[in-house]
Amino acid sequence: MKRFIFSIFLVLTTINVAVAATGDIEAGKGKVALCAGCHGANGISASEMYPNLAGQHADYIVKQLKAFKNGTDRNNPLMSPMAAGLSEQDMADIGAYYNSLPHTPADASSAEGDSSIAAVPVVKYVPDAVAGKSLYELGDINRAIGACIGCHGKDGNSEVLIYPNLANQHPEYIVKQLHNFKEQKNRSNAAMYNFAGQMTDEEILDIAAYLADTKALANVKPKKVVVAVITEEVIAGEKKAGTCVACHGIAGNAVIPMYPKLAGQNAEYIVKQLAEFKNGKRNNAIMAGMAAALSEQDMIELAAYFAAQKPLPGNGKGSDLGSKIYFGGKVNHVNQAITACVACHGATGKGMAKAGFPNLANQSVEYITSQLKQFKSGERANDRASMMRNISMKLSENDIDELAQFIATLK
């Protein structure tokens, strides 16, 4: 786990927002007297309209203070004057100080002020924290809502420094911010505009209820992790995979890079592709012929077999620009913004099996390039809600080349 976090960190340092100054915790402590009135003496605020800052990532705090100061990216009448007087050094010190404070409700209970989590406002709708957790962890592929967990981390504790922690935040504050993103006011972030824009008011309340106390759901069964196990389906699939070897290689490890690797691909995704080659929704003459003869049961068994195979590494050279777009998306202009690939394909490219997001790890440069070009031109159009077409449309040929070089290094 440590190594995983470390490697993400390495990648991200190259794309991190430039934090010019290094923060000093002690100095920061001396600069927050004014802030305590609203954000609480220990960064845990007593009022539900003021966000908790304790334990928040320093980089995120600095970014928000700059946004309040410049007034265009984030607009709030209370915070703009507060940020106006802060220098870069002040912001860095304040970020470091708040980051150093404990942020779990248990730790904070000893803090001054009322640290209890305020109840969700009285509305007719009773929020469903379990539904919130499910949307948080899986997203919704039909509406192109990326899984929140991909950026904001398990239970709202994000491992990526430019994405805010959401754990233990006041539900009212979460609701207010999601409405800001949904209505595209007061804040500016393309990915959040897209996701919140698709959410219903009830779902916003569900997510807030879940984040208010993620521990309360400890006894909810965790989502099943798909592990490669040898089932009857896998054995049956192996027998049917003989004809696929010519192009997709032994055990789904294609040696000719223009053919996709199927080894380790998510089973749900494989089934969807085979069904769509067969019904013509995904257009490919070779695969249409291959899929024509397959029954639904054949598809399920073939998918189980290939999903259980171990992929060999991809052939990418790596790319700084590719990694930057993969983790950070691209923001030229709000309507031109590209959602970070990590939101749906995950930090290591594995996608999300249950949600239907494909695994990109270990795939070849040539195949990734060809698919991004096909989505860009609309030749491939079987992505739900046009989610890959909308993204690829805004990628330049160079972006595509660099992304492919990066993605094909993911394992």
Ligand code: HEC
């Ligand atoms: C008068 C009350 C008030 C004071 C004083 C105040 N804030 Fe805030 N702060 C707010 C409110 C309200 C918000 C939420 C704004 C919004 O809805 O976007 C906020 C938001 C923030 C955020 C963004 C948090 C997030 O999760 O996105 C940061 C960082 C922050 N304040 C830092 C500070 C600092 C540092 C000070 C002292 C220099 C300070 N605030 C003083 C009311 C206050």
Ligand code: HEC
């Ligand atoms: C691609 C990464 C990504 C995904 C996926 C994502 N977010 Fe965000 N989210 C962000 C970023 C970046 C910000 C900070 C934006 C800014 O700088 O104002 C943010 C901010 C937020 C905030 C405001 C936090 C604060 O302290 O003010 C909330 C609430 C939020 N996201 C909820 C969600 C929910 C719910 C989902 C899933 C439906 C989600 N996010 C999915 C990247 C993401």
Ligand code: HEC
């Ligand atoms: C003659 C070569 C050939 C054979 C044999 C073949 N395929 Fe394919 N397959 C391809 C090509 C080419 C593509 C990429 C199509 C495209 O560019 O959209 C592909 C794509 C796929 C995909 C989509 C992969 C992805 O990542 O989206 C699946 C799933 C698949 N094939 C399964 C099979 C199965 C199962 C068999 C055996 C029953 C098989 N193929 C036999 C050439 C072949």
Ligand code: HEC
């Ligand atoms: C909102 C979610 C989402 C985001 C963000 C996203 N993707 Fe995808 N991607 C998908 C889905 C869903 C599919 C599968 C479409 C289908 O069902 O055929 C896909 C398919 C792909 C494929 C084809 C995989 C294969 O095996 O054929 C590639 C390559 C790809 N994405 C690359 C990217 C890159 C690069 C980015 C960032 C620039 C990105 N994606 C961002 C959801 C997403």
